Amino acid sequence: MKKLGMPIGVALILIWCLLPVVWVISLSFKAPDSITVGNPGFWPADGTWAGWENYRQVWDNDQFKRAILNSLGISLIATGLSVMVATLAAYAIARLEFKGKRMVLSMALAIAMFPVVSLVGPLFDMWRAFGIYDTWIGLIIPYMSFTLPLAIWTLSAFFREIPWEMEQAAQVDGATSWQAFRKVIVPLAAPGVFTAAILTFFFAWNDFVFGISLTSTEAARPIPASLAFFTGPDPFTRPASLLAAAAVIATIPIIVIVLIFQRKIVAGLTSGAVKG
Incomplete structure (x- = not known):
């Protein structure tokens, strides 16, 4: 047994x-x-x-094609910006000693745990006043705000594990601080960078609350929010089979990413859990 x-x-x-x-x-x-x-x-x-008729109808739908383009563009831009900013911030937190270091990490964790729904109302009014409502940048900013703290925590754990002597050795060989960081430290922290990028991409790709609250047309509406506006033969009949087919298509990129980078994801999430 x-x-x-x-x-x-x-x-x-x-x-x-x-x-x-x-x-x-x-x-x-x-x-x-x-x-x-x-x-x-x-x-x-x-x-x-x-x-495959349902999949053919979904793929031929202009609304769905536009939603895919929006999700890809917004998610990739938010991921790239978040990883770049988080890499620099995490390196500074891991390597430098300054006042308020613990407070920065605590604030980052508090922001990551902040309820998303409570920010929808203020962001709606602010974005309309700033003229970025129903735009890509109107979604990229809140995505970065919620993914940066998690990315900083993940990357700072990796940077702490990299021996300081390796960076000093690169500088002795003639490399500048920026060259040592870019050519030595970042490649060694590649699993953490991949993990931060993938988690950021997942958040942006799967978001529904911001996507449906901060958009009003198909100009910037991502896939999860766009599925809520799929209509059937009449307003009272939801096309359940088409929605299911669209959901399956929207999930395929996530599955492919996880299968390809699963080892790096596990390495990034478990970094710092065991001290040698």
């Missing part, structure tokens, strides 16, 4: 985690009529599937 305990536990966890995903995939292959007639089961009531 002890030998079977681990496989059974793992199987139960996998079923619990993957069942909603499998159910959404099954919905994406159902015909819209089989869902609207009230069939809650995994299999269609008439036993027939819609095949």
Whole structure:
């Protein structure tokens, strides 16, 4: 029984985690009529599937294409800016001694834990006054505000583990402080940089609250918010199968990123947990 305990536990966890995903995939292959007639089961009531028709309709939808472009552009820009700023800030926190160092880290952690919903109202009024409502920059700024603290914490743990002597050796060989940082320290902290970038990208890609509150048209509306505006044959019928197909397509980039960089993600999240 002890030998079977681990496989059974793992199987139960996998079923619990993957069942909603499998159910959404099954919905994406159902015909819209089989869902609207009230069939809650995994299999269609008439036993027939819609095949790839739902995915074709979603992919041909101009609204969805625009949402993909918005999500990619906003997420990549927010990720790049957050990682650059967080790398410099984390290096300063890890290497330099200055007054208020602990307070900076505490404030960063407090900002990361701040409820997102409480900022929607003030940001809505501010962005309309500043003229950046329903724009890419209007979403990039709040994304950076909430991802920078986590990125700083992740990267500062990596920088603390890098021996100070390696940077000094580079400077002895003639490298400037900036060259030593760029060519020696940053490559050694690559797992942390990847982790910070991926976590930032996940937050921006999956955000719904800011996306639906700080946009009013398809000019900057990202995928999660855009799905809320998918319409069916009439205003009272939601295209559940098309929404499921769109959700599956929107999830594919996240799955691909995790599969490719899973080792770096684990290394980044576990850095500093064990002292050698």
